[in-house]
Amino acid sequence: xxxxxxxxxxxxxxxxxTLIIWAFFAFIIHLFGTSLNGSFPGAYYMAGQGAxxxxxxxTFWFASRQNKIDEEFGFSEDD
Amino acid sequence: MLKLGDNFISSLxxxxxxxxxxxxxxxxxxxxxxxxxVSNTIIGWLFVAFTVLIYxxxxxxxxxxxxxxxxxxxxxxxxxxxxxxxxxxxxxGASFIAMAGGIYLNGYPYMGFLVGWTGGYVLVASLIAPYxxxxxxxTVPDFIGTRYGGNLPRVCAVIILVVASFTYVTAQINGTxxxxxxxxxxxxxxxxxxxxxxxxFCSMLxxxxxxxxxQVAQYxxxxxxxxxxxxxxxxxxxxxxxxHLAQFDAVSRVQELEGLLGVKELLPTAEAQAEAGKxxxxxxxxxxxxxxxxxxxxxxxxxxxxxxxxASLPHVLMRxxxxxxVKAARQSVGWSLLFICLLYLTAPAxxxxxxxxxxxxxxxxxxxxxxxxxVSNLEWIxxxxxVGFLKMVDGNGDGILQVNEFFMRGDxxxxxxxxxxxxxxxxSGLVAAGGLAAAMSTADGLLLAIANALSHDLYxxxxxxxxxxxxxxxxxxxxxxxIGAAGAFVASLKLTSILGAVAWAFCFANSGLFFPLVLGxxxxxxxxxxxxxxxxxxxxxxxxxxxMVQFGGMTPWYGIDGLRFGMIGMPVSxxxxxxxxxxxxxxxxxxxxxxxxxxxxxxxxxLAADH
Numbered sequence: 001x002x003x004x005x006x007x008x009x010x011x012x013x014x015x016x017x018t019l020i021i022w023a024f025f026a027f028i029i030h031l032f033g034t035s036l037n038g039s040f041p042g043a044y045y046m047a048g049q050g051a052x053x054x055x056x057x058x059t060f061w062f063a064s065r066q067n068k069i070d071e072e073f074g075f076s077e078d079d
Numbered sequence: 080m081l082k083l084g085d086n087f088i089s090s091l092x093x094x095x096x097x098x099x100x101x102x103x104x105x106x107x108x109x110x111x112x113x114x115x116x117v118s119n120t121i122i123g124w125l126f127v128a129f130t131v132l133i134y135x136x137x138x139x140x141x142x143x144x145x146x147x148x149x150x151x152x153x154x155x156x157x158x159x160x161x162x163x164x165x166x167x168x169x170x171x172g173a174s175f176i177a178m179a180g181g182i183y184l185n186g187y188p189y190m191g192f193l194v195g196w197t198g199g200y201v202l203v204a205s206l207i208a209p210y211x212x213x214x215x216x217x218t219v220p221d222f223i224g225t226r227y228g229g230n231l232p233r234v235c236a237v238i239i240l241v242v243a244s245f246t247y248v249t250a251q252i253n254g255t256x257x258x259x260x261x262x263x264x265x266x267x268x269x270x271x272x273x274x275x276x277x278x279x280f281c282s283m284l285x286x287x288x289x290x291x292x293x294q295v296a297q298y299x300x301x302x303x304x305x306x307x308x309x310x311x312x313x314x315x316x317x318x319x320x321x322x323h324l325a326q327f328d329a330v331s332r333v334q335e336l337e338g339l340l341g342v343k344e345l346l347p348t349a350e351a352q353a354e355a356g357k358x359x360x361x362x363x364x365x366x367x368x369x370x371x372x373x374x375x376x377x378x379x380x381x382x383x384x385x386x387x388x389x390a391s392l393p394h395v396l397m398r399x400x401x402x403x404x405v406k407a408a409r410q411s412v413g414w415s416l417l418f419i420c421l422l423y424l425t426a427p428a429x430x431x432x433x434x435x436x437x438x439x440x441x442x443x444x445x446x447x448x449x450x451x452x453x454v455s456n457l458e459w460i461x462x463x464x465x466v467g468f469l470k471m472v473d474g475n476g477d478g479i480l481q482v483n484e485f486f487m488r489g490d491x492x493x494x495x496x497x498x499x500x501x502x503x504x505x506x507s508g509l510v511a512a513g514g515l516a517a518a519m520s521t522a523d524g525l526l527l528a529i530a531n532a533l534s535h536d537l538y539x540x541x542x543x544x545x546x547x548x549x550x551x552x553x554x555x556x557x558x559x560x561x562i563g564a565a566g567a568f569v570a571s572l573k574l575t576s577i578l579g580a581v582a583w584a585f586c587f588a589n590s591g592l593f594f595p596l597v598l599g600x601x602x603x604x605x606x607x608x609x610x611x612x613x614x615x616x617x618x619x620x621x622x623x624x625x626x627m628v629q630f631g632g633m634t635p636w637y638g639i640d641g642l643r644f645g646m647i648g649m650p651v652s653x654x655x656x657x658x659x660x661x662x663x664x665x666x667x668x669x670x671x672x673x674x675x676x677x678x679x680x681x682x683x684x685x686l687a688a689d690h
Contacts, residue, residue: 026198033368042328043368047190048427052197052420054511059204060413075679077404
């Protein structure tokens with residue numbers, strides 16, 4: 001049972017890290033849109049491309065990290 | 080008769096590779112026919128007929144009488160293909176037809192949709208989908224009903240699912256009607272029923288299995304159709320090979336032109352706007368980032384509502400029930416998002432290049448600054464004014480077209496761009512086929528979500544638990560037929576715009592389902608009373624608020640309008656669920672063990688494979 005608690009603890013910290021990165025690209029960066037705009041249209045870039053690319057990378061990164069956690073505790077389906 | 084066999088899964092790459100080549104070959108054939116002088120109407124017909132026939136064929140070949148095949152495609156869909164199917168399921172008429180137009184007309188604030196409709200997948204991957212896959216449910220109410228116990232939570236979840244998905248599906252059937260009526264030159268109402276017939280052919284016989292494999296086929300058509308015109312325009316306008324990289328110079332140029340042409344200063348006169356009715360003129364800059372606290376708040380709330388809605392819409396979540404494992408479900412979310420982004424990252428580029436083609440006086444296709452008589456003689460202007468999609472009103476009577484005198488519907492940006500930019504008609508046919516694929520694939524998924532919830536959760540689990548498999552599957556199909564017909568009927572009444580209805584569906588889903596789903600996994604203490612209170616309270620208050628703002632004449636609180644009413648429903652749902660759960664008894668040991676079981680991928684699913 002303690003193994004399960006430790007596994008869930010690690011899963012929860014991964015969730016928090018993921019959600020913090022997510023919140024940064026979903027909300028925080030767009031609050032600074034006017035300062036991102038210079039000779040390059042930074043606000044347009046972040047809302048139209050940057051955030052999306054960050055989400056794609058974040059989702060794949062999350063999936064691989066979570067799989068590693070599952071494997072570490074012998075909880076993955078292949079074990 | 081021919082049927083998809085067991086070796087189908089192992090030869091997917093070959094099958095869809097050939098299909099993609101075949102489709103490209105078909106497009107080239109159409110281009111040759113066009114050069115040979117075949118009329119536009121016939122090319123439009125061929126595009127629609129050919130693609131819809133293929134989808135229907137896949138649907139018929141995937142027919143099944145096994146419940147696990149019908150409800151979850153046998154849980155054997157590889158992560159990448161499920162990603163493609165989810166992308167098609169997800170990208171609706173609103174994404175394909177309306178999004179670029181929305182960015183064109185409403186500029187930066189509208190890009191909140193782009194952020195919200197992609198970032199929601201981070202929540203799907205991290206909070207919900209893999210756990211529901213481990214749970215082994217057939218439908219979303221199946222999870223709510225089993226996790227919280229009893230029929231009441233199940234029925235509440237079914238009601239929310241039906242309201243959210245039905246709102247959404249009428250918008251999609253409306254979309255198929257719009258595209259079909261344009262491409263086939265038939266009345267809108269007839270287009271709606273023809274679209275419905277195609278949708279039912281894809282889903283009736285094979286359920287989720289058929290929908291999965293047609294959605295993959297539809298994704299391939301829609302992404303080709305969306306990308307080709309944008310690549311073409313970027314190169315034709317001389318900005319560069321890859322529009323996604325080239326668009327930023329174009330944005331700077333558009334901003335320059337906005338200043339020169341007075342986009343933000345020249346507003347339509349009241350009389351001109353009255354004459355144009357619901358059509359809109361360009362009034363917002365393309366890159367005007369939120370400068371006020373209110374603008375920031377509106378961007379934030381839109382993003383949040385769309386994200387939480389993404390993570391609670393049943394037709395999206397149920398796609399992850401079809402993967403072979405929990406691990407595959409998680410990866411599949413990444414693939415879905417990647418395939419979605421192929422289109423979403425193109426939408427702003429499309430809006431920008433279209434703007435350039437119309438505004439930039441150095442570009443041959445530009446219309447602003449030219450004489451109105453000259454512009455009215457353009458073929459595409461005539462065609463689209465005939466169907467009421469655009470209008471020119473000479474507000475100051477000088478005979479020259481200014482930005483505040485050109486009114487249009489946002490949808491036109493995607494549908495008419497090939498003609499605007501002077502591309503051959505074959506591209507217009509391709510775009511019509513793509514729009515149809517987008518609307519059909521989403522409608523398929525939604526209709527199936529509704530029919531499955533009613534047949535599995537309401538009929539089988541609540542009304543007649545002794546019904547055998549074949550009876551259940553027949554009930555599911557009859558329901559599909561009735562719901563489809565009801566959706567087509569409502570769509571033919573044209574009650575709301577495509578986008579309005581879609582945003583409502585997201586807020587219905589997040590008000591009622593987001594917290595019961597998330598807390599069901601992440602908070603063991605959440606119990607039946609709390610979940611029921613959260614669902615009824617969140618959904619009920621959200622519904623009431625939408626009604627008051629939209630029809631009751633209430634002034635929206637703090638800018639929370641009909642697109643964002645989840646900002647009211649979600650907090651109510653969360654607070655009620657937590658407070659009521661804490662005030663009532665904690666869930667029994669069996670339920671707590673169930674939650675422990677779904678938190679690890681290893682081990683048997685909570686629900687049996689054939690429940």
